[in-house]
Amino acid sequence: xxxxxxxxxxxxxxxxxxxxxxxxxxxxxxxxxxxxxxxxxxxxxxxxxxxxxxxxxxxxxxxxxxxxxxxxxxxxxxxxxxxxxxxxxxxxxxxxxxxxxxxxxxxxxxxxxxxxxxxxxxxxxxxxxxxxxxxxxxxxxxxxxxxxxxxxxxxxxxxxxxxxxxxxxxxxxxxxxxxxxxxxxxxxxxxxxxxxxxxxxxxxxxxxxxxxxxxxxxxxxxxxxxxxxxxxxxxxxxxxxxx
Amino acid sequence: xxxxxxxxxxxxxxxxxxxxxxxxxxxxxxxxxxxxxxxxxxxxxxxxxxxxxxxxxxxxxxxxxxxxxxxxxxxxxxxxxxxxxxxxxxxxxxxxxxxxxxxxxxxxxxxxxxxxxxxxxxxxxxxxxxxxxxxxxxxxxxxxxxxxxxxxxxxxxxxxxxxxxxxxxxxxxxxxxxxxxxxxxxxxxxxxxxxxxxxxxxxxxxxxxxxxxxxxxxxxxxxxxxxxxxxxxxxxxxxxxxxxxxxxxxxxxxxxxxxxxxxxxxxxxxxxxxxxxxxxxxxxxxxxxxxxxxxxx
Ligand SMILES: Nc1ncnc2c1ncn2[C@@H]1O[C@H](COP(=O)(O)OP(=O)(O)OP(=O)(O)O)[C@@H](O)[C@H]1O
Ligand SMILES: [Mg+2]
Numbered sequence: 001x002x003x004x005x006x007x008x009x010x011x012x013x014x015x016x017x018x019x020x021x022x023x024x025x026x027x028x029x030x031x032x033x034x035x036x037x038x039x040x041x042x043x044x045x046x047x048x049x050x051x052x053x054x055x056x057x058x059x060x061x062x063x064x065x066x067x068x069x070x071x072x073x074x075x076x077x078x079x080x081x082x083x084x085x086x087x088x089x090x091x092x093x094x095x096x097x098x099x100x101x102x103x104x105x106x107x108x109x110x111x112x113x114x115x116x117x118x119x120x121x122x123x124x125x126x127x128x129x130x131x132x133x134x135x136x137x138x139x140x141x142x143x144x145x146x147x148x149x150x151x152x153x154x155x156x157x158x159x160x161x162x163x164x165x166x167x168x169x170x171x172x173x174x175x176x177x178x179x180x181x182x183x184x185x186x187x188x189x190x191x192x193x194x195x196x197x198x199x200x201x202x203x204x205x206x207x208x209x210x211x212x213x214x215x216x217x218x219x220x221x222x223x224x225x226x227x228x229x230x231x232x233x234x235x236x237x238x239x240x241x242x243x
Numbered sequence: 244x245x246x247x248x249x250x251x252x253x254x255x256x257x258x259x260x261x262x263x264x265x266x267x268x269x270x271x272x273x274x275x276x277x278x279x280x281x282x283x284x285x286x287x288x289x290x291x292x293x294x295x296x297x298x299x300x301x302x303x304x305x306x307x308x309x310x311x312x313x314x315x316x317x318x319x320x321x322x323x324x325x326x327x328x329x330x331x332x333x334x335x336x337x338x339x340x341x342x343x344x345x346x347x348x349x350x351x352x353x354x355x356x357x358x359x360x361x362x363x364x365x366x367x368x369x370x371x372x373x374x375x376x377x378x379x380x381x382x383x384x385x386x387x388x389x390x391x392x393x394x395x396x397x398x399x400x401x402x403x404x405x406x407x408x409x410x411x412x413x414x415x416x417x418x419x420x421x422x423x424x425x426x427x428x429x430x431x432x433x434x435x436x437x438x439x440x441x442x443x444x445x446x447x448x449x450x451x452x453x454x455x456x457x458x459x460x461x462x463x464x465x466x467x468x469x470x471x472x473x474x475x476x477x478x479x480x481x482x483x484x485x486x487x488x489x490x491x492x493x494x495x496x497x498x499x500x501x502x503x504x505x506x507x508x509x510x511x512x513x514x515x516x517x518x519x520x521x522x523x524x525x526x527x528x529x530x531x532x533x534x535x536x537x538x539x540x
Binding site: 087 | 408411412414415417418419421422424425426427428429
């Protein structure tokens with residue numbers, strides 16, 4: 001059974017009809033990529049899942065673990081959705097620049113009460129991204145773009161999500177750093193976190209993901225395994241720079 | 244002459260303490276929901292009358308009254324946020340501003356209706372009226388109480404905001420409402436808390452105001468509200484340390500302006516206040532300690 005299921009979601013932002021009946025599924029343990037041109041509605045899809053944006057029609061269903069019951073989170077408040085195990089790492093990093101690195105990580109664990117486990121998760125995040133430990137007293141606003149990205153991912157992990165929503169982790173980063181971050185994502189996934197990844201860097205995303213969806217102007221137009229889509233003629237033309 | 248200046252500086256410290264307390268609430272509320280809360284000064288008035296009521300009604304000691312007035316102000320702030328500002332959330336900034344203006348007028352007129360516009364004498368127990376002399380300067384016990392209470396409250400606030408989980412949530416919410424929600428922070432609670440703390444401090448400032456000037460009336464909130472606004476802007480609106488700094492600078496500046504220039508200028512003190520504001524903003528558009536970033540849309 002699916003972990004996350006979006007059924008025919010219609011979303012308006014102000015007067016703009018942004019999502020025109022989006023349906024997609026994420027299964028337990030997967031990395032699923034969502035690719036598409038600028039303005040297609042990828043970010044909106046993620047914020048509809050995490051409760052920042054409301055859908056006008058459609059359903060969002062979530063099952064944290066394979067043996068738990070499915071819950072309807074369509075109308076749940078954002079803070080309730082975090083609690084259920086979905087963590088949204090927003091577009092453009094958006095770390096709290098008034099907080100230092102350590103506080104940013106701690107606030108990721110805001111809803112948790114298990115002090116000891118929080119400490120061990122801090123260790124875990126710092127093993128993934130050692131730079132964060134070195135910079136822990138520094139204000140997050142003074143970090144480089146790459147460091148902020150790592151902090152944003154680390155912060156999102158601190159809630160111990162079952163499902164991690166990532167919005168363009170490669171945005172504005174040097175290719176080498178993007179490699180590193182994608183390797184980390186693979187590790188995070190291997191350690192049991194399911195990932196829904198929005199990416200402009202379609203090539204890398206399709207390589208990493210087991211399955212992927214292509215979105216155009218508010219609708220899902222293609223879906224398949226990462227490999228299938230990477231070989232798809234239309235995808236190659238539109239997103240992989242093939243001629 | 245040195246004694247005279249020292250005395251004026253002391254007066255500035257007292258005035259600045261009250262401005263700072265009111266400015267903190269102003270800046271906290273702005274910092275978190277970008278609301279210029281014109282009704283904030285009227286909480287000062289409510290605090291003053293609440294104090295008077297408590298003093299008249301029984302033998303409650305002043306330290307207890309401080310706590311009760313803080314709670315009273317806080318509840319008032321929560322109520323106003325809940326009924327007036329929360330429904331306006333997400334509306335353009337000017338809508339909130341107009342709403343706050345309406346609340347201000349409402350509170351003032353309710354005050355006049357219930358308490359009449361007649362100024363009332365503010366009672367202080369005798370021990371607060373005792374005058375102490377330190378060399379050339381003298382001060383009343385109540386003045387000392389004002390400064391000490393203000394400083395203690397400000398230390399508490401800074402510790403709360405800097406070092407507690409709740410304070411961290413408040414800073415995060417002030418920086419980015421949506422991302423704060425993604426962390427699981429209930430922003431309605433954080434916003435309510437900002438109103439509660441800010442209004443509680445304003446209530447206590449009202450108690451001080453009454454004690455310092457000896458008379459209170461339902462319109463007294465206007466002046467501290469306006470001055471606190473100026474103090475908050477000078478310090479960098481949104482910044483709590485900025486509000487404290489701005490409050491004290493304004494207190495000192497105002498008192499020295501009146502004290503050092505010939506008496507005929509003293510009626511220009513408010514002109515002085517606003518000239519200072521304009522000059523500071525010309526040089527530092529974000530105030531003294533404000534963030535350099537552009538206003539978020
Ligand atoms: N706050 C908003 N107000 C008005 N329109 C918006 C708003 N946010 C998004 N939109 C519109 O919704 C559409 C989808 O936006 P969205 O951010 O979801 O796209 P995206 O696929 O994430 O794009 P990108 O790759 O550029 O991040 C766009 O046409 C955008 O103009
Ligand atoms: Mg986007």
